Amino acid sequence: MRSENELIELLNRDLNLLSVKKLRKQNISIRLENEELVSGLNYLKSHSYIHLATISCVDWIEDNQFELIYHLFSYEDKISLSVKTKINRQKSRFVTIKNLWGVAKYYERDIHDFFGIKFTGNDNMDELILENWNEIPPMRKDFKTRQYVDKKYDWRQYHGQE
Amino acid sequence: MNNKYESNKWQEVINWVQKRSLFMLHYCTGCGAIELPPTMTSRYDMSRFGIGPAATPRQADILLITGYLSTKTLRRVIYTYEQMQDPKFVMGFGSCTINGGMYWDSYNTIKQLDKYIPVDLYIAGCMPRPEAILEGFLKLKEKIETGNADGYKKYNKEYETYKKNQEKVLGEVKRRQ
């Protein structure tokens, strides 16, 4: 059982953090370099952060970057820890963590569906949720839903409508 | 569209029978399916009206499209619809099937069900209450009795139009019987 501050101290000591932030009670977010993410997650997993809730991805189009967020939780510390890293938007490639958490395989496939990020080492990158999608991945910020909908689907015509 | 129904005693008997026994395909395509269990079970009990669930498309008469249809489901719905035996009826269920409803600007749901398969009846609401569903079934029965529920005939007649619309959204649709 560590408190938030003890945890931050520990992480500062053992990991090469880019930044660390105490968001609120029982919530901490840290940022790691690309190369150190897998080893960092490995370290955290061996320090009771065994629960991988999910992997989120955010498209920061203005910075030309994707941000990957790994949400971890420790049942001992009762702290929710978000581990973040940023990758280049053009390259859109990252390493898989399926050897640490098998379930990440599907989270990564999901991110591949919606953001088009490829994960090296994850051999199955088929479409999971979408089917026959041949536009730019839908969750990217430059994908315009309205335009796509106007093009693909027909709106119902009502009487008295233009 | 010529909906005029020819007065034919034999056809009348057939309609009368069909109206009184409807098997509804148990296929939950969307969130509207959550109001089907109450409709089917003790409180509202649609079996009073001779409507019962059927397990497979071959046995079913009614295809209920319970809510929004993603394109992935639309493909399965088309297969399912084509597996069903005539006469078959389609009920669009909830606002999403009428004009997209809540998901009017979603990239993955269709906005208008009757472009892709013929719909005999729509039930509005998000989501329709069990009473509305029962009312819808009763309306459908009326339509069957008067011979107006002829979507399946329309589908056969205007097959090419439907096919074109389906392929616009889905790409190729493989058809198997």
Added chain:
Amino acid sequence: MGKSKRTEMFFGPNHPGVPGNYGINYFYEGDTVVSAEPNPGHLHRGFEKLMEEREWIKNTPLVCRICVMEPDINEMVYAMSFEAIGEIKIPKRAAYIRSIILELARIQAHIFSIGGNCGAIGLYTAMQWGVLTRDYILDIFEEITGGRVYHIYIRPGGVRHDIEDVTLQKILDLLNDLENNRMPEFQKLIFENPIAQKRWKNTAVLNQEDALSLGVTGPALRATGLEHDVRKLMPYAAYDQVDFKVPTGEDGDAWTRLKLKKDEIFQSIKIIRQLVNNIPAGPVSLNLGNALKYKIPAGEAYVKIESSRGEYGYYVVSDGGLKPYRVHVRGTSTPLGLYGVETLLPGCRIEDVPVWAHSLGICPPEFDR
């Protein structure tokens, strides 16, 4: 060597035994599943994209539609993430009302789930009774919020309007009826039914190691003996004000999970009684200004709460604008419905596949989104 007798079977999306619109493609030999693959995405509506296109308040009616089994969970977790980023503290009465709503939602979800489990093994009478019982709770919801299924009641800054004392009394009456009349009936019909026990015991076993490595939460995790409940781990709403136990089991099979659900219903009844009896007076929502112009500072939050099936999380990013910059939904059954199918289903019998899916609480809309 004999020829391999593998046959492919499509369990869903169009299959009466599957929970929702969801598919499992599996190969079986004899009667045993040898390999399985999930086929999700039939319910994908692009929620996360839609939410980026709508103002903060306009998302309230949208989020509840993500998971139809328990819509209030979504409203709650969305409102909580808004409040977490904006550092808004809601009035005490609102917190109490939220907890009451969430617990009622939990009871109805559990009853529905027990009914669904009974349907999966062919005990249709229990399914009918379960849906009937759930309907009385929906009546209460209708009285409070105006909607049977989608309530759009919990919103950023509090709840939409107050609960009247008459309704609170009705809730207590309903709970008494549930506790004294309906649950004993279920006890006799389901939990003392020898064949039902036979079907559920040692079926769909999920051991602790798998559960933790998959990130399974909720009754499925507690059935393996761990007392983990977000309501206790990171209390929200008014859960730190009430006294309740988190029931746990040992075996991790379908039977244990169902018994846990039954115990949790009684715990929820206890919680609601405490909340109703101690509900403070006061306002039920904050005035945050023009609803269409809600603004919160740039920031992020991963907020999670305990749904009837486990941890339900939202990751919300705000860039300080009128709309959320990114919302990511972590549905409870995501690990089980995707990876769990691949790893846990092989070895299961064909007739246990629906039992597996129902008892682990697979809810496809929350991972299709």
Added chain:
Amino acid sequence: MILNIFGFLMMAFSAMALGLLFIGIARKVVARVQKRIGPPFYQPYLDVLKLFTKNSITHGFIFDFGAIMAFGGMITTLFFVPVGPFVLYGMNGTLLLVIYLMAVAYLGMAMATVGSGNPLASVGISRALTQMLGYELPFIVVLLTLIYSSNTSSIIGIVQAQQSGFMNWNLINIPIGTAVAFIALLGLMGKKPFDAPVAPSEIASGPVVEHGGKYLAFIMLQHAVSVVVKTALFVDLFLGGGNNIFIFIVKMLIVWLLAALIGSIFPRFKVEEGVLFYWRWPLIAALLQAVIIIF
């Protein structure tokens, strides 16, 4: 000759009508257990009529032949089972013949399954045949006991042996055997808890998964006739048969409703659990009964 054929047809049609009525009543009763009103009792008639007005699709000759074989097999069985005063064949050995013929219907279903080529159907029919192994064993033991105690293997002979009063019924004479036979009857009729072959939530109604329209109508009629055949057989063997058709039908209805009520409160066994169940207590009880009767 013509009169005979007329008799056969009458028997077949009235059995269908009676069976559908029974099914309708059972639906209503089960609905009351489930706290609902339920469909009108004449709903099965409408269902069958409607199915005959529907288009239907065949899956080849084997499929057609299987459907006919299932239906025909059941009708043939009917002719050997005395229904009240209506006895078409009364020769020795009908009891064993009936047991044999009942399998024909299943084999017909199996053929139709092969024709349809649906894996769900093949799982269903393999379950049905497996389950047959289960219930037939105790049932046959009871029947042999019965044949031994009544000194005849003709059904009508057994009925006649039970006349002259309630105390002569086999229900009183061999009570354990009757109970075992009733449990076997549940499996024979595919009632819960032994309805694994058609389990909708697992294998989407099993053998009939590809049957639509007229084919399904035939299957429903076959089911209706099978209800009549099986309940009539039970009444003949254990409840004293009946010279009065109305009393006979009431007895059948009691047996059928009892089975329906049991079905409404139990979930279904897995198929191998069902077989093992039959091979355990019912078989032991049946053997015990045989020992009691023989010695």
